[in-house]
Amino acid sequence: MVVSSPNPNPNSEWLAQVVEDPLLPELEIVDAHHHLWDRSGFRYLLEEYADDIGFSGRNVVASVFVQCRSMYRQHGAEEMKPVGEVEFVRGVAAQANSGYYGKTSVSAAIVGGANLLLGSKVATVLDAMQEAGGGLFKGVRTPVAAHAEDVIRSNPVPVPEGLMLTKEFIAGAEQLVQRDLLLDLWVYQSQLHEVTQLARALPSLRIVINHAGGPLGVGTYSINRERHFSEWRVALSELANCPNVSIKLGGFGMPIMGFEFSKKPMPPSSKELAQHIAPYINVCIELFGHERCMFESNFPVDKGSYSYGVLWNAFCRVSEHWSAHERDLVFQGTARSIYQIKRG
Template sequence: MLVTSPNPNPNPEWLAQVKEAPLLPELAIVDAHHHLWDRSGFRYLLEEYADDIGFSGRNVVASVFVQCRSMYREYGPDAMKPVGEVEFVRGISAQARSGHYGQTKVAAAIVGGADLLLGNEVAAVLDAMQEAGGGLLKGVRTPVAAHPDPVIRSNPIPVPEGLMLTREFIAGAQQLAKRHLLLDLWVYQSQLHEVVRLAQTLPALSIVINHAGGPLGLGTYQIDREQHFADWRAALSELASCPNVFIKLGGFGMPIMGFEFFSKAQPPSSQELAQCIAPYVNVCIELFGYERCMFESNFPVDKGSYSYGVLWNAFCRIAEHWSDWARHQVFHATAQRLYQIDMHECATK
């Protein structure tokens, strides 16, 4: 499946301008959100991901792969084609266990890409994905990020608005709950009210919000950013009142966030990056608490804006004054618990 992305591809020479020693190098990390793909002109598979981890000097013990339309099946019913992505990532996960690519348990959990708009008929797809995942499938993400302004777009394939509250989507999400699978959601701040209604409708379903709830910085959101920040915070506050909702902290390198790191002469240092993103991270922590928050790299998408090492150093700077328990939750334990990762198989430094 040919997919193009609105996000900039990484420039190795540009990224190499900023090199930093790792802060808190012994701190165990579960990278709660990354992708693997082989797209035209942009290959990011196990070797590339392992290199980013290795060069960063971070103690990444495990990772969560998230749907990105990678290696879909070429033949068969359209509904079943995403099963190919789970098969592909399970193979990568097994490859990582060889130890040849480092000690990280890459893809210790898999979030697949079933189409929940199939309603109850998605059951057969989920069953096939669970079988293909061999116990690694922990959730599903159906792309739902949408906005009426065409300037605001991060999905490679645009989708119509309002999908989450359709009868079909809710029925499909109920099939996830029946199987104790998570629902990952990438939504914009303008859609958070829909997630509130979905979470209230399906209290037995655990929902994981990607990329800090999608604060926007493009189009009209470039004007009066303080007001839009306040609007994002208010919507996120309502969502945080739903105990079945969790949130990932990351994705700030995407152009849609409005920081434009990729357009600068040099990439940001971890200190510069931390200064920019700390207000968003701190709000998420304040509203959801440490036990419902987790850090994510969103690589290789965010690699167009900063290196892996700089990102995790920025997170360490933000967490500098947190307790050891709090750091343990957000860097490691929340993702491990939520995605049911067996840490006995994960090596640590």
């Protein structure tokens, strides 16, 4: 399946201008969100991801793969083609467990791309994904990020607004509940109220919000950013009252966040990056608590804005005043619990 990303591709020479030694190098990390793909002119598979981890000097012990329309089946029913992605990633996980690419259990959990708009008919797809995942398959992400402004786009394949509250989507989500599978959601701040309604309608559905709840900084959101930050906080506060919802902290390298790191002569240092992202992370921690927050790299998407090592150093800086237990939760404990990743 050919997709076109609205995010900038990485520039290795530009990134090489800022190299840092790892802070807290022994700290265990479960990268709660990354992708693997082989797209035209942009290859990011196990070797590339392992290189980023190794060069960063970070102690990444496991990772969570999240759907990105990668390696779909070429033939068969349309709704079954995403099963190929789960098959592919399970193979990558086995490849990583050989130890040849480092010690990281890459793709220790898999979030596939089943289309919940199939309603109850998605059951067949979910069953096939569970079989293909061999125990690693933990849930799905159906792309729903949508906004009326054309400049606000992070979804390679644009979708209409309002999908989460359709009867078809809810019926599909009920199939996840029946199988104890979770739902990853990438939404913009303007859609958080819809997620709250979904979370209340299906209190047994485990929901994981991606990328800090989608704060925006482009288009109309680039004007009076303090007001939009406040609106994001209010909407996120309402969602945080739903105990079945947790949140990933990351995704700040995407252009729609409005930081424009990729347009600068040099990439940010971890100190500079931490200054930009700390207000968002601190709000998420305040609202959800450390036990419902987890750090994510969102690589290779965010690699267009900063290196893997700089990102995790920035996370270390933001968390420097947390207790050891609080830091352990957000760096690895919450992700292990949510995605049921065992040690060793």
